[in-house]
Amino acid sequence: MRLPRRLSRESGFACLFLLVALVVVLVATPAFGQTTGRITGTVTDAKNGAPLPFANVSIIGTAYGNITNQLGEYVIDYLPVGTYVVQVSYMGYDTSRVSDVVVEPDRSTMVNVSLDQAALLADEIVVEAERPLVDVEKTTTTRRMDDEEVKVRPISTVAEAVATQPGVVLVDGELHVRGGRASEVKYYVDGIAITDAASGTGGLEVSLSSLSGFDLLSGGFDAEYGNVQSGVVNLQTREGGRQFSGEIKYMTDDYGAPERTYDNYDNILFGLGGPLFTEKIRYYVSGEGRFSDTYLRTSKEREREDVWGNLFNLKVPNRQSVLGSAQAKLSFIVTPTRKLTAEYLTSRTVRDYYFHNYSRTGYWSPRLRKNDAGEYIPGHEDWSHVPLDSTYMYYNAAEHTPGSDDRFSTQKLVWRDNVSPTMFYTVKVAHFKSDEKYWLHEDPNDYWWQAYVAGAKTLDEDSDNDLNPEPGYYRTWGDQLGWTHNETSATTFKADLTNQPNETHQMKSGFEVIYNTLSVTRLSLGTLIPSAGDTLDPHFEYFNWERALNTGERNQHNIFEGFPTHGAMYLQDKMTHEGMIVRAGLRLDWSDPGASSDVGQTQIWRERVNAVLSPRLGIAHPISDRDALHFHYGRFYQMPHLTALYESDENIDSAPAGRVIGYSGLEPEVTTSYQFGAEHQFSQNLAMDVTGFYKDIFGLLATEEYSRGPTEGSVYPYVNKDYASVKGVELKVTKRFANFFMGNFSYTWLQATGVSSDENQGAQAEDIGLPRQPLKEIPLDWDERHSLSGFIFISDPGNWEVTFDYNYGSGTPYTPSVLGQKEIDPESVNSGSRPSHQNLDIRGTKKYKLYGQEFSLFFEAHNVFDKKNLRGLGAYGAEYYTMTGNLGGAFVETGPDGRERLKPLNDPSVFTEGRWISVGIAVDW
Numbered sequence: 001m002r003l004p005r006r007l008s009r010e011s012g013f014a015c016l017f018l019l020v021a022l023v024v025v026l027v028a029t030p031a032f033g034q035t036t037g038r039i040t041g042t043v044t045d046a047k048n049g050a051p052l053p054f055a056n057v058s059i060i061g062t063a064y065g066n067i068t069n070q071l072g073e074y075v076i077d078y079l080p081v082g083t084y085v086v087q088v089s090y091m092g093y094d095t096s097r098v099s100d101v102v103v104e105p106d107r108s109t110m111v112n113v114s115l116d117q118a119a120l121l122a123d124e125i126v127v128e129a130e131r132p133l134v135d136v137e138k139t140t141t142t143r144r145m146d147d148e149e150v151k152v153r154p155i156s157t158v159a160e161a162v163a164t165q166p167g168v169v170l171v172d173g174e175l176h177v178r179g180g181r182a183s184e185v186k187y188y189v190d191g192i193a194i195t196d197a198a199s200g201t202g203g204l205e206v207s208l209s210s211l212s213g214f215d216l217l218s219g220g221f222d223a224e225y226g227n228v229q230s231g232v233v234n235l236q237t238r239e240g241g242r243q244f245s246g247e248i249k250y251m252t253d254d255y256g257a258p259e260r261t262y263d264n265y266d267n268i269l270f271g272l273g274g275p276l277f278t279e280k281i282r283y284y285v286s287g288e289g290r291f292s293d294t295y296l297r298t299s300k301e302r303e304r305e306d307v308w309g310n311l312f313n314l315k316v317p318n319r320q321s322v323l324g325s326a327q328a329k330l331s332f333i334v335t336p337t338r339k340l341t342a343e344y345l346t347s348r349t350v351r352d353y354y355f356h357n358y359s360r361t362g363y364w365s366p367r368l369r370k371n372d373a374g375e376y377i378p379g380h381e382d383w384s385h386v387p388l389d390s391t392y393m394y395y396n397a398a399e400h401t402p403g404s405d406d407r408f409s410t411q412k413l414v415w416r417d418n419v420s421p422t423m424f425y426t427v428k429v430a431h432f433k434s435d436e437k438y439w440l441h442e443d444p445n446d447y448w449w450q451a452y453v454a455g456a457k458t459l460d461e462d463s464d465n466d467l468n469p470e471p472g473y474y475r476t477w478g479d480q481l482g483w484t485h486n487e488t489s490a491t492t493f494k495a496d497l498t499n500q501p502n503e504t505h506q507m508k509s510g511f512e513v514i515y516n517t518l519s520v521t522r523l524s525l526g527t528l529i530p531s532a533g534d535t536l537d538p539h540f541e542y543f544n545w546e547r548a549l550n551t552g553e554r555n556q557h558n559i560f561e562g563f564p565t566h567g568a569m570y571l572q573d574k575m576t577h578e579g580m581i582v583r584a585g586l587r588l589d590w591s592d593p594g595a596s597s598d599v600g601q602t603q604i605w606r607e608r609v610n611a612v613l614s615p616r617l618g619i620a621h622p623i624s625d626r627d628a629l630h631f632h633y634g635r636f637y638q639m640p641h642l643t644a645l646y647e648s649d650e651n652i653d654s655a656p657a658g659r660v661i662g663y664s665g666l667e668p669e670v671t672t673s674y675q676f677g678a679e680h681q682f683s684q685n686l687a688m689d690v691t692g693f694y695k696d697i698f699g700l701l702a703t704e705e706y707s708r709g710p711t712e713g714s715v716y717p718y719v720n721k722d723y724a725s726v727k728g729v730e731l732k733v734t735k736r737f738a739n740f741f742m743g744n745f746s747y748t749w750l751q752a753t754g755v756s757s758d759e760n761q762g763a764q765a766e767d768i769g770l771p772r773q774p775l776k777e778i779p780l781d782w783d784e785r786h787s788l789s790g791f792i793f794i795s796d797p798g799n800w801e802v803t804f805d806y807n808y809g810s811g812t813p814y815t816p817s818v819l820g821q822k823e824i825d826p827e828s829v830n831s832g833s834r835p836s837h838q839n840l841d842i843r844g845t846k847k848y849k850l851y852g853q854e855f856s857l858f859f860e861a862h863n864v865f866d867k868k869n870l871r872g873l874g875a876y877g878a879e880y881y882t883m884t885g886n887l888g889g890a891f892v893e894t895g896p897d898g899r900e901r902l903k904p905l906n907d908p909s910v911f912t913e914g915r916w917i918s919v920g921i922a923v924d925w
Contacts, residue, residue: 139618179726179752180230200641220632223585240282246272657713724754
C-alpha cells in the first residue's frame, strides 16, 4: 500500500519553471558568505568633502586591502571575523589609521575616513573606532559570542554556550530554541551544515579551540537561510594570521590520587597557525581531547589504550566518555581580491552509558526453578553480592550494555572573488560524512542471548534477603540487545553573490544543491530469541546477515537506505530609503526523495519533487544612532529528518505490528513567524534590546495508527499532522568592558503549546495509556515559562580575572499519574510542573609572565551550591513524584498482601551533575 501523494504534475512543472527563472535572476543579481565580513566606506577630503579616487586602503597586519573608485568608495571583502586596524593613505594627504574596527560575520562594517592635506613633517593620525552596541540596521535576532567571551566563561562546548542565550531551553539534554523541537536547530560551519541529517540532531562537534566565535540566529532569518525553523548556529573557524601564534590549555579534576577526583576528567586543547612559506598562504590547526568517567560512572572494567600506536610504549587508562576533535585550515590569498580556502574538520566520540537497572555487580546461580506446573525451567533463583557457594558466577551488569562510537567529518573548499568594489561572489564545495554505531558486540552472535529466555531478572523475593537486588528491576544476567549502525553523507555545492549597484539597494542571491545518502541498520535481536523453555544450543547461529537481508526475517529488523536530494535558490534585497531599512526576500526550496523511494519509484523527477516558496520581510527603523525598532515576518519550511522518510523501508504491509513506518512523500514542516523588537544604547558601554515573537507551526511530524486488520495488527506511519504555537518575550542587557568589569543579563518569558511533544506519541499512545490525542493545545515538554541567565566578568587586565555565570529556569511540565492508573486523561497531559532549576558556575584566572611569555593558572567550579537539578523523572518517575513529591525514580514492588507499591530507586541519572571543580593551565603566544 502507498500513502497519498499531494504534489501534482502541474505543480512540478510550475516549480521547475520558477527554478529556471531564478537561475536567470542569479546571473544578474547576487550574496556573500556567512562566516566572514567586510569593511566598506568612502574616503573624502576633510576640507571640502570631495571624494578621493584611487586612495590606498589596507588592513594593518594582513594582506587585505583595496583602492577607492572614482566616487571615493571602497570594499574589502571576506575578512575573517575579528578586530582590525584600517589604514588610509593618499598622496599629498596625511595617512590616517582607524583602530578597533570590528568585523562580524555576514555584516558590512562602515568606516568612512576624511583626510587632511599633508603639512610639513606631519604625524600620522590615529583614530579609535568604537563598535556600536546597537545595530540599527538589523531585522534578525542574532546572539553573538566571540572567542574572547568564550575564554573567560566556564564553558567547554558550543552546546553549553548556546544554552546560555535568551530563548533557549535545555530539557533532557536537548536544546530548544524559541519553543521549537530539538530537530529544528541546525549547526553550520561557513554556511555548510554539520548536523546529522538522519536524526535532525547531533552531528560534528567543533572544539572551542577551532572557533573565532559563533552566532545564534533565533528569529527573523533572511532568505539565504532555509530548511530550518527555529535556530541557526553559525560557527566561524579560525584562520592563520600574518604572525605565528597559538594556544595550549589543559584542565583536570584529578588532584593526585584516584579517590581525589570528581569525574576523572582531563581536557587538552591546542591551536596554532600563521604564514606557511609566504604571507599569502596561511594555516591553522587545532584539536581537543576530552576524557571523563562522567558523574554517572559505571563499574565497567576498561583496558588501557595505546598512545600514538604504542610508538613510545605508552598506555593511558580508557574512560567512559572520550572525545577527539581536530581542524586543519589552509588559506591562499591569490590576490588582494581573490582567496581560496580548504578546511577539514573531524570529531569522534566513544561513550558508555549509565543504566540504573544495569548498575549492580555480584554473583548469580544458574540453577533451575519450578514454574506453576511444577516443572523445572531455566531461571536464576539466587543472586548475591558475594559467592555463597560454587554455583555462583560473577556478573558485572555494566559490562553487558552497548556503547556508542560516533564519527563525523566534513571537508570543504571555498573560493571567494571580489569582482569589483561593489560586487563579489563565493563558491563552496563540501562533503559531510557520519558513521554512528551503537552496540555491545559488532557480531550479533557474540551477545549473551540466553538472558532473555527467563527474563534476566531476579524473581525470588526472599533470595538472600539484603544481599539481593530489588526483584524485578535490576538485571542480574545476560546482555542488553541493542544494535544499530547508521551512515549518512551529504555532498554540497553552493554559490552566493552580492551586488550593491547604488546606496539604496544591496542585492543578494544564491543557490545550493545537496545530495544525501542514508543507510540505517537496526537489528531487533530480541525477536530471534527462542521461547522460554527451549533448549539453547551454544553452537546455533541465531543471527545470519544473508538471512536477515534477503528473507522474510528482514521485516523483523529495520534496514533501509535512501538517496534524497535537496536544492534551494533565493533572492534578497536590502533597501535603504530616508532612514528606513527594508529587507525583502523570496526563497525556493525543493526536495526529491530519490528514485528508489516508495514515492515516485517508477516516476520521473518532476513527479517526485516537492517544492515550496517562502517569503521574508524585515523592516528596521533607526530612530537615532543609539535607538532602533525592527520587525520581521517570515514563512519557514523544513524537511523532516531523513529517517522519517524511509523508516522500516516504507513497508506498511509486511512490517511487524506496532512498527513506525516511514513515508518519503512527507511534506515540509511549516512555521509562520512574527517578531517585533526595540534596541536602546544607554551609554557608551551599556545597551538593552527587547524582542517579542509569535510562531504558528503546522504540518509537524507525527505518527498515526493504520489498522491492517485483526490478525495483522496496526502500524504507525509518519504523517504531517501536528500543530504548535509559541509566543514569548526576550530581554537582554549588555555591559561592555569598562571600569574593570563587563557582563550581560537576559530574561525570557516563553509559552510553547501544541498537540504533542514527541513525533512518536501516536505510536506510543497505547503503552502510555493515552486513549486519544488531546483536543486542545497542551504545554510542550520544553514549555519553561521563565528563565534567567547572565554573567559578570571582573578583571584587572594582565593580572587576574574572575567570572560568575548564573542561570535559572522555572521548571518544565510533566504529566501527573498514579500507580495502577489505566488511562491518562488527554487534557491532563503536561498539566503538572517539575521543580525549578538554578546553577552558578565560577571561573578564576591568575596571569603570569615567564621569560617574556604569558601563561595562566585557572580553576572552574560548576554548580557551586551543589543543587540537585532535575534531568529527567526516570522509571515510574511521574507516579513517584505525583504521589510522594519525591524525585529519583522508583520501581513497582508487590508486597506480601499482593498490593503494588512504589519503592525508591535513588537513580542518580535523573539529576544533572552536582558540584564539580577542575583546575588548569593555559599558554597563549
